[in-house]
Amino acid sequence: MNFWRRTLAVARKEVRQLRRDHFTAGMIVGLPAIQLMLFGYAINTDLRHLRAGVSDQANTQLSRRLVADVEASQVVDVVAHVERPEQLEELLRRGEIAVGLAIPRDFERRVALRDRTPAQLLIDGSDPAVLLAARSIASAPIAIRESPRAAQRDSFEVRAFYNPERRSAVQIVPGLIGVILTMTMVLFTAIAIVRERERGNLELLINTPVRTTELMLGKILPYVAIGMVQTTLILLLGRALFHVPVLGSLIEIYAASLVFVAAALSLGLLFSTLVSTQMQAFQLTFMSFLPQLLMGGFMFPFDGMPKPARAFAELLPLTHFLRLVRGMMLRDASLAELSGELWPLALFFVVTLSLSVRRFRKRLD
Amino acid sequence: MSADAAIRARGLTRKFGSQVAVDHLTLSIPRAQIYGFLGPNGSGKTTTIRMLCGLLEPSEGEAVVLGIPVPREAARLRERIGYMTQKFSLYEDLTVDENLEFLAEIYALPRAASRSRIDALCAEYRLGGLRERHAGTLSGGQKQRLALAGATIHAPDLLFLDEPTSAVDPESRRDFWESLFRLVDGGTTILVSTHYMDEAERCHGLAILDRGVLVASGAPRELMSALAGAVVEVEGEALRDARDALETQPFVVSVAQLGTRLRVLTDSAEPARAVQRALAAAGVRADAHAAPPSLEDVFVSATRGRGVAA
Numbered sequence: 001m002n003f004w005r006r007t008l009a010v011a012r013k014e015v016r017q018l019r020r021d022h023f024t025a026g027m028i029v030g031l032p033a034i035q036l037m038l039f040g041y042a043i044n045t046d047l048r049h050l051r052a053g054v055s056d057q058a059n060t061q062l063s064r065r066l067v068a069d070v071e072a073s074q075v076v077d078v079v080a081h082v083e084r085p086e087q088l089e090e091l092l093r094r095g096e097i098a099v100g101l102a103i104p105r106d107f108e109r110r111v112a113l114r115d116r117t118p119a120q121l122l123i124d125g126s127d128p129a130v131l132l133a134a135r136s137i138a139s140a141p142i143a144i145r146e147s148p149r150a151a152q153r154d155s156f157e158v159r160a161f162y163n164p165e166r167r168s169a170v171q172i173v174p175g176l177i178g179v180i181l182t183m184t185m186v187l188f189t190a191i192a193i194v195r196e197r198e199r200g201n202l203e204l205l206i207n208t209p210v211r212t213t214e215l216m217l218g219k220i221l222p223y224v225a226i227g228m229v230q231t232t233l234i235l236l237l238g239r240a241l242f243h244v245p246v247l248g249s250l251i252e253i254y255a256a257s258l259v260f261v262a263a264a265l266s267l268g269l270l271f272s273t274l275v276s277t278q279m280q281a282f283q284l285t286f287m288s289f290l291p292q293l294l295m296g297g298f299m300f301p302f303d304g305m306p307k308p309a310r311a312f313a314e315l316l317p318l319t320h321f322l323r324l325v326r327g328m329m330l331r332d333a334s335l336a337e338l339s340g341e342l343w344p345l346a347l348f349f350v351v352t353l354s355l356s357v358r359r360f361r362k363r364l365d
Numbered sequence: 366m367s368a369d370a371a372i373r374a375r376g377l378t379r380k381f382g383s384q385v386a387v388d389h390l391t392l393s394i395p396r397a398q399i400y401g402f403l404g405p406n407g408s409g410k411t412t413t414i415r416m417l418c419g420l421l422e423p424s425e426g427e428a429v430v431l432g433i434p435v436p437r438e439a440a441r442l443r444e445r446i447g448y449m450t451q452k453f454s455l456y457e458d459l460t461v462d463e464n465l466e467f468l469a470e471i472y473a474l475p476r477a478a479s480r481s482r483i484d485a486l487c488a489e490y491r492l493g494g495l496r497e498r499h500a501g502t503l504s505g506g507q508k509q510r511l512a513l514a515g516a517t518i519h520a521p522d523l524l525f526l527d528e529p530t531s532a533v534d535p536e537s538r539r540d541f542w543e544s545l546f547r548l549v550d551g552g553t554t555i556l557v558s559t560h561y562m563d564e565a566e567r568c569h570g571l572a573i574l575d576r577g578v579l580v581a582s583g584a585p586r587e588l589m590s591a592l593a594g595a596v597v598e599v600e601g602e603a604l605r606d607a608r609d610a611l612e613t614q615p616f617v618v619s620v621a622q623l624g625t626r627l628r629v630l631t632d633s634a635e636p637a638r639a640v641q642r643a644l645a646a647a648g649v650r651a652d653a654h655a656a657p658p659s660l661e662d663v664f665v666s667a668t669r670g671r672g673v674a675a
Binding site for chain 1: 440452453456
């Protein structure tokens with residue numbers, strides 16, 4: 001059938017061009033590998049070794065014990081001892097410490113009487129991660145254990161299902177599949193049409209019998225295969241380097257990735273029909289990447305966002321894919337159980353592809 | 366207007382904003398001929414070709430190409446026309462062979478025939494030794510031959526060539542025109558735009574465009590003979606003085622220097638006599654005599670007069 005003949009002709013041409021573009025071809029493998037190593041090793045949501053300053057005005061056995069216990073938690077390293085709490089504030093402002101521990105003169109009395117909080121933790125609130133870590137110090141009943149408050153216990157014991165050791169790599173690697181695919185896939189197709197326009201090839205193409213759908217599909221097909229290669233690479237590296245488990249069905253993970261890749265590619269195509277230079281295509285791709293990265297649930301908790309933001313994030317493909325891939329890889333969920341996240345991706349693909357076909361007219365005006 | 370014409374256009378107009386690129390163009394181009402659009406840059410040649418291909422929507426007017434109304438049914442036209450763009454538009458990072466294979470697939474040539482078709486084209490356009498070369502590494506003339514091979518791979522009935530020889534040397538240009546005549550002998554109609562006089566002179570029919578308006582049309586020889594007697598050549602020592610004396614005369618349309626001669630285009634009833642009188646009055650000693658008009662004279666007289674009117 002001529003439809004497939006022309007579609008495959010476009011796809012074959014695309015592959016040939018890609019093979020000759022060594023830089024881009026290298027990016028296909030290099031980008032996921034580098035990003036995985038970088039993020040896998042570097043990102044650690046268990047905050048440790050925050051620089052801390054101490055102002056111990058009480059200087060009693062109990063207060064020194066408190067400082068020692070805080071330090072023993074390894075969350076902070078005490079790097080400065082100062083006289084007055086005001087000096088802690090100055091160190092904080094200059095960025096020399098992230099946490100300041102201020103122990104007042106009447107520390108012992110406060111502990112004994114339980115009328116006021118015994119000590120104060122000064123925190124650099126400009127960094128959300130530090131805030132989180134400091135909260136964990138504050139909730140720990142450290143030195144006070146031997147005080148009359150010893151009777152008080154934590155209300156809950158936390159058990160981290162699916163990631164018992166609470167390793168960051170386990171949380172990050174599955175999501176990284178989505179992030180890397182979003183980055184590369186959207187960009188590949190965003191420049192695909194506009195490059196032909198810039199180089200003048202489009203003027204030739206629109207004079208041939210090739211139909212818009214054939215052109216669009218032919219452009220997408222090779223990159224679907226590339227997306228699968230990248231997925232495989234991340235899964236393999238994630239397992240080899242970070243022991244990230246793949247609990248769910250591999251076939252289902254690939255199926256979900258396939259739909260996600262198609263959605264990302266068609267978004268890129270849509271961008272390609274909206275811009276007139278490759279530079280604009282880059283900018284648009286990047287603009288769409290940031291909200292996905294920040295609001296999709298990869299970096300910050302989805303549930304913490306206000307309702308309108310969550311509604312917006314539901315429109316982003318990465319949001320759904322993250323839930324899919326985390327569910328399948330780490331929780332052994334089946335695709336059927338997560339179908340509520342799959343159909344939005346499929347819908348996204350269909351809508352953006354039809355918009356691209358509509359936007360792209362075989363005319364020059 | 367012949368019903369059998371390859372292209373018929375009536376009142377074809379295209380505006381870009383307030384600018385009129387093509388202004389009520391009416392023309393009829395017969396089959397199996399080379400028809401030329403002659404005009405300077407910005408005269409509306411490319412815009413007209415794009416409208417006739419169905420790539421641009423006319424603001425007004427209508428066109429019927431190979432019996433198919435455009436742009437309404439342009440999709441039907443695609444398989445029957447070939448278009449060679451002004452700028453090389455094949456893929457520079459594909460080889461000659463790969464480019465032609467791609468087009469053969471896009472035009473859905475029968476599989477068995479497409480291989481031999483590509484071989485034949487490579488022989489015809491002397492691409493035999495270049496088939497594994499990337500198109501981007503070819504010379505201007507080679508690229509042009511490849512572009513022509515690509516535009517004719519599906520043996521179109523009508524071929525549009527937009528300034529095809531702007532990037533090639535004179536010898537390649539001659540070769541290229543030989544190829545065009547072979548195509549016409551095979552029944553193809555060719556519409557070519559150019560700003561070279563020698564190329565325009567080779568066309569069977571010609572339309573001279575100036576700022577979107579068709580200012581003259583006909584066979585080159587007819588156009589030239591219509592101008593008979595209007596060209597005067599001046600020979601002598603003081604050509605600069607002669608030029609100064611003539612340029613201010615109301616009956617002089619243009620003066621151009623060609624080596625040791627001045628070529629004077631006039632709209633006077635007695636061209637040679639008028640020029641002689643003007644030179645004598647200015648005290649310039651030079652010889653003036655009538656000369657046969659060239660296509661350039663036709664072009665200048667068709668476009669220059671309008672400049673004054675506008």
